Amino acid sequence: MRGIPGVAVVRLAAYRRELADLLRREEATVSSSELASRLGVNAATVRRDLSRLGSYGLRGTGYDVAHLLARVDAALALDRDWPVAIVGVGNLGRALAGSRGFTSDGFRVVALVDVDPRVVGSRVGTTLVEHLDDLPAIVAREHVAIGIVATPASAAQHVVWRLAEAGVRSILNFAPAHLEVPEGVAVRHVDLAVELQVLAYFGAHGEARRLDRSRPRPAAAAGPR
Amino acid sequence: MRGIPGVAVVRLAAYRRELADLLRREEATVSSSELASRLGVNAATVRRDLSRLGSYGLRGTGYDVAHLLARVDAALALDRDWPVAIVGVGNLGRALAGSRGFTSDGFRVVALVDVDPRVVGSRVGTTLVEHLDDLPAIVAREHVAIGIVATPASAAQHVVWRLAEAGVRSILNFAPAHLEVPEGVAVRHVDLAVELQVLAYFGAHGEARRLDRSRPRPAAAAGPR
């Protein structure tokens, strides 16, 4: 049962969002087809995704919203604490630090890191901006589990190595660059320029395909195999 | 060429980035395997992707960097102008407006839109923030081709209808919500919370997986506490 396909993990996160909404509305149960239509996916896909977590559906009725939400949270490991460090305190880094998505469900921005002497030592909100050289200490002190790379592309690879050395094994990269990572480190990329270019392609080719940018980005590349 | 698979379009944008870099370094040619290793993909995949644009490779040598870049640009329709409107001028909207990725290669932020009276009428940089109600006029005036949704989730669907009505056919959504769109409108989603949750999953399930474009990777350690 281990080994949920990357795309399916992305869908789990989407199901979670809908489930949280249903819970808020005090709906007791949902069917796979209802979840499916809310998210624009096939009902069989929903059932297969959820069945990977175990059989928690009730035939004839659907899924218990609260229970299923708890199972999804457990699968996504959201029942733990995930301290986040943001490296690169420019416009984007600042915006991310204040973003809703970055401060909920166990995610907390616990550190801001930069190298620019004009920024290091200042505060963003209540958080002090510290120097990249202190990363090992910061990671140890705050138990940082996820690193956000919001630096220019030219610095991104260097930052990734520093993060990896310091023990961070999950990285979300906003820099427009492909990154090499050591074995055991997971990376996901969010490249704004790429998103726009893809939209340009579809805009120009008049195809309105539904293609969500859901793609996991595995770790490391390393040597030939 | 018509009908490039969505994932391949994303890779084209990545190749473009590498090609631009190679051009900057004045490299005259690249091989598929060099591009492949730079991006962590298979060389055959690179060749198949590029061959969809036509046969521009030179056997025994590789691809002419400048020529290939021009072909990729043409395929992605980057030889045109793509005026962008950002709806939702909060932290994220502001950061995006000033972002590098949003102001290059034909993309220009030509309009900022919000509904909050405290924001409408103000300026971000040199751009005036206008009211959502004026969207049809704004789109017509600026020839807006791409709309960015950077509003709260609760407003996102409404904004999408407004954008679509006004004639915008490409939408990049940053709100944490699934969006219904009319036929002929392309949407891409960037959900920061989802990205973090996916990283939490991989961080927690670090074990044994294989490296593929869409799969988790082997990891050696456990998650955070």
Add this chain to the structure above:
DNA sequence: TTATGTGAAACCGTTCACAGCT
């Protein structure tokens, strides 16, 4: 020899369709 372009195979996620619970 080196590297492209591409049939054909392998691989993998998606969807169907229905058996099996409640």
Add this chain to the structure above:
DNA sequence: AGCTGTGAACGGTTTCACATAA
């Protein structure tokens, strides 16, 4: 009756492997 869980069919991408060209 209604809806889940899943074997099996399906469809599309990826990768192999090699004919082909420089």
